[in-house]
Amino acid sequence: MIRRDFLKSCGALAAGAAIGTPLASAAGLTDPSLPLADGPDTSLNDLTLPIRSLKPEVKRQITVIVIGCGNRGNVYSRYAEMFPDAMKVVGVSDILPDRKDRLGNRHNVAQDMRFGHFREVFACGKKLADAVLICTPDDRHYEPCMTALSLGYDVLLEKPVAQTKKECKAILAQAHKYNRIVAVCHVLRYSPYFIAMREIVRSGALGDVVSIQHMEPIQYAHMSHSYVRGNWRDSKETTPIILAKSCHDLDILRWLIDKPCKSIVADGSLTFFKAENAPAGAPAYCTDGCPVGDTCPYNAIDIYTKQKRHLGVFDLDGNRDPEVILGRLLNPRYKSYARCVFHCDNDQPDHYVSEMVFEGGVTAAFSMEAFSPWGGRRTRIMGTKGFIEGDSAQFTLWDFLTRTPKVWNKKLSDIAEYKGSGHGGGDLALARDFVEAVSWQDPARLSSTIDVSIESHVMGFAAERSRKTGRKEKVK
Numbered sequence: 001m002i003r004r005d006f007l008k009s010c011g012a013l014a015a016g017a018a019i020g021t022p023l024a025s026a027a028g029l030t031d032p033s034l035p036l037a038d039g040p041d042t043s044l045n046d047l048t049l050p051i052r053s054l055k056p057e058v059k060r061q062i063t064v065i066v067i068g069c070g071n072r073g074n075v076y077s078r079y080a081e082m083f084p085d086a087m088k089v090v091g092v093s094d095i096l097p098d099r100k101d102r103l104g105n106r107h108n109v110a111q112d113m114r115f116g117h118f119r120e121v122f123a124c125g126k127k128l129a130d131a132v133l134i135c136t137p138d139d140r141h142y143e144p145c146m147t148a149l150s151l152g153y154d155v156l157l158e159k160p161v162a163q164t165k166k167e168c169k170a171i172l173a174q175a176h177k178y179n180r181i182v183a184v185c186h187v188l189r190y191s192p193y194f195i196a197m198r199e200i201v202r203s204g205a206l207g208d209v210v211s212i213q214h215m216e217p218i219q220y221a222h223m224s225h226s227y228v229r230g231n232w233r234d235s236k237e238t239t240p241i242i243l244a245k246s247c248h249d250l251d252i253l254r255w256l257i258d259k260p261c262k263s264i265v266a267d268g269s270l271t272f273f274k275a276e277n278a279p280a281g282a283p284a285y286c287t288d289g290c291p292v293g294d295t296c297p298y299n300a301i302d303i304y305t306k307q308k309r310h311l312g313v314f315d316l317d318g319n320r321d322p323e324v325i326l327g328r329l330l331n332p333r334y335k336s337y338a339r340c341v342f343h344c345d346n347d348q349p350d351h352y353v354s355e356m357v358f359e360g361g362v363t364a365a366f367s368m369e370a371f372s373p374w375g376g377r378r379t380r381i382m383g384t385k386g387f388i389e390g391d392s393a394q395f396t397l398w399d400f401l402t403r404t405p406k407v408w409n410k411k412l413s414d415i416a417e418y419k420g421s422g423h424g425g426g427d428l429a430l431a432r433d434f435v436e437a438v439s440w441q442d443p444a445r446l447s448s449t450i451d452v453s454i455e456s457h458v459m460g461f462a463a464e465r466s467r468k469t470g471r472k473e474k475v476k
C-alpha cells in the first residue's frame with residue numbers, strides 16, 4: 001500500500017468506520033464496557049505500511065570500511081553477508097588486532113586494507129571506499145567523522161553523534177560543506193513497530209497529539225552490564241546516559257510529535273550502585289568469593305555464566321560454555337565485567353525523568369528506569385480523538401468515537417531475513433536504507449536527515465544541563 005492510500009484508509013477509520021469487535025482482555029485492556037468477541041481486532045496490521053523486506057533496491061554495489069569491529073561493527077557488516085551484491089566490506093579498522101582480523105577474515109579483506117587506529121584509514125589522504133561505518137566508542141566518533149567527510153566518504157555514524165553540542169554542530173556543518181550522506185544510527189526509527197505507530201499518528205486517527213508518556217525500562221541486569229560495569233559507566237569518558245542510552249527516545253519523541261522541542265526540564269541521579277550500598281564483606285570482584293553472591297541479583301557469575309546475558313563483549317565466537325565465560329571474567333581484558341556493582345567507577349544516573357514542551361504546547365514526559373524486570377520501551381500517546389498504548393512488541397489504538405480498540409502486533413519472525421536484527425528489526429533495516437541512500441546518492445532514503453538527528457541530540461544536552469542546574473532549559 002502506498003502512503004497516500006494508507007492515510008486515506010486511516011482517515012476513513014477515524015471518521016467512524018467500525019471494523020470488528022475486539023476482546024478487551026486479549027488486547028491487554030481492561031475497560032469492562034468493551035464488547036466481547038473472538039479475539040483482538042488486528043485490523044491495524046492491514047492498514048499500516050507492510051514490513052519491507054531487508055533486500056535493498058540498489059543502483060550499484062557500495063563498498064564500505066568498518067571502523068570499530070566490536071558489537072556494532074559486526075551488526076552492520078552482517079548486512080554485506082546477507083546481500084553481497086549490494087554491500088561489500090573492503091576495509092576494517094580496530095585497535096584490537098583479533099577483532100580486526102576476525103571481521104577482516106569473514107569478509108576476505110585484503111591485508112593492506114586492515115587498519116589499526118582509524119587514523120591509519122585516512123593516512124593516505126584519499127577515499128578507499130564509498131562509505132565508512134563509524135562504530136568506535138562514543139569519544140571516538142567526532143574525529144573520524146570529520147576526517148571522513150572531508151575526504152568525501154558517506155558515513156554511517158553510531159550514536160551518540162559526538163560528546164558535545166559544539167562537536168555535533170561541527171559534524172552537521174561538515175556534512176553540509178562536503179555535501180555527504182550521514183546516517184545517524186537512531187535504529188528505532190527503522191523498526192516496523194515505531195514506523196507503524198508513526199503512520200497511525202500521521203494519519204490523523206488520534207486527532208491532534210496533545211501529549212506523550214514514554215518510558216525506557218533498561219532492565220536491571222542490562223543496567224549493571226552497560227552503565228555500571230561496562231563501556232558507558234562514566235559519563236565524562238562517553239556521554240551522559242540521556243545521550244548514551246536515551247538519545248533514541250528523544251529522537252522518537254521528536255519524530256512522533258513532528259515538531260521542534262522548545263524546552264526541557266530534567267531530574268535524576270545515581271542512587272544505588274555506589275560504595276555506601278555495598279553489603280558487608282562484598283569484595284571488589286564477584287569472582288573473589290562474595291559472601292552475599294547467592295542473594296545478589298547483580299552477581300556477575302550468575303548474569304554471564306548462568307543467565308548468559310550480554311555475552312557479546314567477551315569475544316566468545318559462539319562458545320557459551322560456562323567455564324569459558326568464567327575464564328573471561330577472570331581474564332584482565334574482560335575482568336571489569338566481574339566487578340561488584342557497588343565498587344565501580346560509575347557515575348551514570350539509575351533513574352532519569354524529563355518533561356519536554358514542543359512547538360504548539362505538546363508535552364512529553366520521559367522516564368528512563370534502571371530497575372525493571374524487562375526492557376522494551378512503553379509509550380502512551382494522547383490525542384484529541386484517540387489514544388495509543390504500546391510496549392515495543394504491540395500497540396493498541398483506541399478511537400474515542402467507535403470505542404473499539406485495535407491492535408498492531410505484526411511479527412518480525414514471519415520474515416526470515418529479520419532473524420537476529422536487533423532493536424525490533426531496526427538495525428538491519430537501517431543498514432538497508434543506508435546502502436540504498438549511498439548507492440543512489442539519495443539521502444531521502446533515510447528516515448532522518450543529519451539535521452534532525454542533531455536536533456534530538458541538542459535536546460539531550462539541554463536535558464543534562466537541566467538535571468545539573470535544576471533549571472528549565474531552552475532547546476536551541
Ligand SMILES: NC(=O)c1ccc[n+]([C@@H]2O[C@H](COP(=O)([O-])OP(=O)(O)OC[C@H]3O[C@@H](n4cnc5c(N)ncnc54)[C@H](O)[C@@H]3O)[C@@H](O)[C@H]2O)c1
Pocket residue numbers: 067068069070071072073093094095096099116117118119135136137138140158159160185186187231244423
Ligand atoms: N545504535 C544503537 O542502538 C547502539 C547500540 C549499542 C552501541 N551503540 C554505539 O555504538 C558504538 C560502538 O559500540 P559497541 O557496543 O560496538 O562497542 P565495542 O566496544 O563492542 O566496539 C568498539 C570497537 O572500537 C574499537 N576501537 C576503539 N578505539 C579505536 C580506534 N581508535 N580505531 C579503531 N577502532 C577502535 C574497539 O577496540 C572496539 O572493538 C558506541 O558509540 C555505542 O554507544 C549504538
